[in-house]
Amino acid sequence: MNATDILKALASFPSVVGTPNAAIVEWIRSYLEGFGIIAHILPGPEGDRANLFASIGPSDKAGYILSGHMDVVPAQETNWTGDPFALRRDGERLYGRGTTDMKGFLAAVLASVPALATSPLARPVHLAFSYDEEAGCRGVPHLLALLPDLCAPPAGAVIGEPSGMRPILAHKGKAAARVTLQGRSGHSSRPDLGLNAVHAMASVLQAAVSTAHDLANGPYDRTFEPPYSSLQGGLIQGGQALNIIPDRCTLDIEARAIADVDPATLLAPIRSAAEVLRASGIGVEWEELSAYPALSLARQTALADLLTELTGQEPLAAVSYGTEAGLFQAAGIDAIICGPGDIGRAHKPDEYILASELSACQSMIEALGMHCRA
Known part of the structure; x- marks a missing residue:
């Protein structure tokens, strides 16, 4: 199977974040088995979702991880021009949910398996496919916890999020939380007999607004846009009807932190x-809804030099979106972002990737295999 055929199969699985993923995991496991590669299925605590890990080459040597997530965001928008879970080709464009973010990378990795499996690798290439990345990187921590039992400490990890095949050295960390206020309902004509949870949330929301304003004043890291940590209230819900005192209100907030700042600490004023x-x-x-640390890889590292050589592109200092790379780095593994596609196409109707982008990614992975040969 070529990369397009594999992407067609992967895109057909509606592996939406937060839902069971046994079907896509089993398809990948069976595909790898066809090349004599044993895939470890690593169930998460949810019970209906699993990570997948496989090694090509000697797992007791320091090799490289190719990391990607199997889940996708929902595709409920009404302005898709075709079935989001049926790959559709129009010239170079391959349309479907997850084609760019990030089943395209998974397809390029799997299309490289025949070449990797027949190479005399002195150092392994590992495949680490996770679940629920789109919910705040919830799956990969469970994989990382088991990694010491699966392979020798890796030399590095390539996280294949869409980057136009340009290596990326850094991204911000993120923490998200939900605050729920419980009041007392009643008729709106007697506010003295109730506790209005929506009104009470006003002070919490104001704390979020004030914190966001303060963060814009620094500290700064000019590698990011914007060059400071940020915070926002993204979703607020409360009330049943205008003439009922709302007894419940929820607010979802997120913080994105520059390197060397723990994003969870930025939420403290709101909790207080x-x-x-x-x-x-x-x-x-x-x-707490989710949390992952920032990525900050120095340009003067062997991994950055290697990806520069493999792609022919000088690394980009930083991006605004977050990935699992910071979690790999926090686990002691140098990590870098490099994958096919454009992040600007992700999470939209008619998401697509170019066939040429899949080919470029496959070439990079096969070149990594040559680098790992005896």
Whole structure:
């Protein structure tokens, strides 16, 4: 199978984030088995989702990880011009949910397997495919926890998020949380008898706005756009009807942090503002939704030099979007972003990747295999 055929198969699985993924995992496992490669299926604590890990070559040597996620964002937009889970080709463009983010990379990796499997590799190439990346990198930490039992400490990891095949050295870290306020309902004509959870949330939201304003004043890291950490309230819900005192309100917030800043700490002022409300009888719940650290790889590293050689492109200092790369780095593994496609096409109707981009990625992976040969 070529990369396009493999992408057609992968895109047909509606492996939407937060849903069971056994079908796509089994397809990949069976495909690898056809080349004599054993894939380790690593179930997550959810029970219906799993990571997949496989090694090509001697797993007791320091090799390189090719990392990508199998999940995709939902495709519920009404302005798709075709079935989002049926690959459709128009010239060079291959349309479908996840083609760019990031089943295109997975397809290029799997299309490289025949060449890798028949090469006399002195150092291994590992495949690390995760679940629920789109929910804040929830799957890969469980894979990383098991990695010492699966292979020798790797020399580096390539995270194949769409980068136009240009290596990327850094991205911001992220933390997200949900605050829920519980008040007391009643008729809106007697506000004195209720506790309005929407009104109470105003002080929490104001804390988020103030924190976001303060973060814009620095500290700065000019490799990022914007060059400072940021915070926003992204979703707020509360109330049933205009004449009912709302007894419940939720606010989802996220923080994105420059390197050397723990994104979770940026949420502390918002949590403090919520906790203050307990004194007035409001119930407060705080739920951490997701968190991953920033990536910051120095240009003067062997991994950055290697990807520069393999792609022929000088690394880009940083991008605004987040990936699993920071988690690999936090686990002690040098990580770099490099994959096919353009992030600007992701999470949109008629998402697509170019056939030439798949070919370029496959060539890079096969060149990595040559680098790992005896």
